[in-house]
Amino acid sequence: MREQDPAVRARNFDEVACGYHPDDAMRESERCLFCPDQPCVSGCPVGINIPGFIRKINEKDLRGAYDILTETSLLPAICGRVCPQENQCEGQCTVGQTLEPVAIGRLERFVGDTAIREGWANIPYIEPTPFKVGIVGSGPAGMACAADMAKAGCDVTVYEAFHQAGGVLKYGIPDFRLPNAVIDAEINTLKKLGVKFECNTLVGRLFTLEQMITEMGYDAVFVGVGAGYPTMLGIPGDSLNGVLSANELLTRCNLMRAKEFPSFDTPQPIGKRVAVVGAGNTAMDAMRVSLRLGAEKVYCIYRRSHKEAPARAEEIHHAEEEGVEFHWLTHPVAILDDGHGNVMGMRCVRMELGEPDASGRRRPVPVPGSEFDFECDLIVYAIGTNANPIMGQTSGLRLNKWGYIDTDENLATSLAGVFAGGDIVTGAATVIEAMGAGRRAAASMKTYLGIRDSNRPYRTGGDTLFGIDTSERNFARIRA
Numbered sequence: 072m073r074e075q076d077p078a079v080r081a082r083n084f085d086e087v088a089c090g091y092h093p094d095d096a097m098r099e100s101e102r103c104l105f106c107p108d109q110p111c112v113s114g115c116p117v118g119i120n121i122p123g124f125i126r127k128i129n130e131k132d133l134r135g136a137y138d139i140l141t142e143t144s145l146l147p148a149i150c151g152r153v154c155p156q157e158n159q160c161e162g163q164c165t166v167g168q169t170l171e172p173v174a175i176g177r178l179e180r181f182v183g184d185t186a187i188r189e190g191w192a193n194i195p196y197i198e199p200t201p202f203k204v205g206i207v208g209s210g211p212a213g214m215a216c217a218a219d220m221a222k223a224g225c226d227v228t229v230y231e232a233f234h235q236a237g238g239v240l241k242y243g244i245p246d247f248r249l250p251n252a253v254i255d256a257e258i259n260t261l262k263k264l265g266v267k268f269e270c271n272t273l274v275g276r277l278f279t280l281e282q283m284i285t286e287m288g289y290d291a292v293f294v295g296v297g298a299g300y301p302t303m304l305g306i307p308g309d310s311l312n313g314v315l316s317a318n319e320l321l322t323r324c325n326l327m328r329a330k331e332f333p334s335f336d337t338p339q340p341i342g343k344r345v346a347v348v349g350a351g352n353t354a355m356d357a358m359r360v361s362l363r364l365g366a367e368k369v370y371c372i373y374r375r376s377h378k379e380a381p382a383r384a385e386e387i388h389h390a391e392e393e394g395v396e397f398h399w400l401t402h403p404v405a406i407l408d409d410g411h412g413n414v415m416g417m418r419c420v421r422m423e424l425g426e427p428d429a430s431g432r433r434r435p436v437p438v439p440g441s442e443f444d445f446e447c448d449l450i451v452y453a454i455g456t457n458a459n460p461i462m463g464q465t466s467g468l469r470l471n472k473w474g475y476i477d478t479d480e481n482l483a484t485s486l487a488g489v490f491a492g493g494d495i496v497t498g499a500a501t502v503i504e505a506m507g508a509g510r511r512a513a514a515s516m517k518t519y520l521g522i523r524d525s526n527r528p529y530r531t532g533g534d535t536l537f538g539i540d541t542s543e544r545n546f547a548r549i550r551a
Contacts, residue, residue: 074087077394081363082363084363087247096128100129101129102173103129104165105122106165109122111161115159116507117503119179120143124182125175133185137182138193140183145214145257146214146215146506147179147183148180149249149254149502150176150502151178154502154503157385159503161173197265202225203225203228203288204228204289204291204292204293205227205283205292206230206292207230207462208230209270211238211240212297212508213238214257214509215506215507216293216513217266218266219517220516223513223517227265230274231268234326240502242321242322245321246325248356280462280468284489291519295491295495295509296462297459297493298495298498299459300458301319302316303316304454309406311412313413313449314452315450317356320357321357329364342447345358347372348450350382352383353453355389370397372401372403372417374422375399375400377397377399402422402435403417404418414449416445416446417447418444420437422436422437422438456499458474459495462476475498482508483515490519491512492508
């Protein structure tokens with residue numbers, strides 16, 4: 072895929088990857104073997120019919136490809152950009168056993184972008200039901216659940232704490248990786264289904280989940296608020312001016328438009344020498360944003376080696392191309408004060424890898440006597456996130472020992488009628504996994520409400536009433 076030149080893109084927020092030309096997409100689609108066992112489908116968290124949509128591209132039927140994609144994926148233009156395909160569908164691709172795997176993500180993005188450009192949207196006939204459904208959080212889990220419940224005929228309202236819908240897609244991912252225009256286009260598709268969005272609404276402060284189920288008249292509620300509470304290292308100097316989380320940096324830059332200061336009123340002073348602690352996708356975003364905001368030098372500080380870095384290989388490669396300096400096997404132990412409450416640098420220790428830990432990665436161990444001081448004036452922590460505590464503080468939801476919402480196998484919570492999914496249940500995961508959780512929760516919510524799922528066959532073998540299994544507790548709607 073064509074990309075902006077690294078020297079040029081490191082100073083702008085335009086999208087790095089330029090997308091496939093139609094000829095490129097046709098050539099790539101011809102590499103698919105259309106395997107009968109379809110290992111790529113089993114590698115996709117939502118089970119997209121990947122050979123089906125690629126075959127349609129090969130036949131130059133892009134609308135047909137979009138129709139197949141949107142049977143299971145609400146956000147093809149988004150997932151094609153930010154999903155870790157190398158660990159999911161492309162990681163299972165048969166072609167990838169001997170050659171480069173088929174570029175499934177890039178083909179998905181190509182179809183999604185074409186749909187946005189052409190104004191395509193698959194809005195089915197919707198038979199209204201009397202049920203009212205509330206969605207807390209407008210990230211990928213909330214959007215996927217909202218779409219399925221709207222298609223089931225429910226009156227769906229999505230509550231978002233920020234002033235724009237999109238959740239982590241809006242505040243956490245920079246424009247050069249996922250343009251806001253793409254997110255807005257996918258949200259507009261939801262609005263066409265009848266989904267309503269209420270922004271600037273912090274559930275748990277303005278009203279509680281219990282009030283939604285009782286006073287506000289919601290028949291079912293889905294909680295998909297993500298896990299955006301940042302983790303800090305807890306070392307001396309954490310509270311100095313010039314230490315912040317990647318969440319704060321990215322939210323200020325992306326959602327609050329600090330990159331366009333003073334046209335927008337959000338300041339974001341950037342240091343000359345910025346050190347980002349961590350090596351996940353969020354860390355890569357924070358480093359590349361810092362470059363674009365004007366940092367002279369940007370460093371990645373990570374306690375393991377390149378091999379163990381959790382970021383996508385593509386993101387690390389892009390960061391290296393743009394001039395980020397990587398310091399592997401390095402761990403901060405203290406932040407240094409300039410005497411006026413500001414960051415002057417940090418004290419680090421060299422690490423070596425020992426035995427594997429619970430995550431399966433080799434555990435980093437400090438090298439005795441290897442401490443050294445590292446000069447920087449802004450430090451960004453990108454070492455993971457925790458559950459947002461507001462839901463647990465303001466409702467009777469049962470939480471697990473880490474503070475995440477506890478659910479059963481159907482994603483039902485301890486409050487009757489309240490379901491949850493995505494990062495607030497599992498911890499930080501991918502966009503497509505959050506969407507999968509949203510769809511699973513929607514299926515459970517439909518069962519809870521007694522809404523007939525037209526894709527699920529009737530049960531047989533039990534007691535029947537007028538030929539229908541009594542456990543269905545419902546009637547079948549038909550359109551004459």
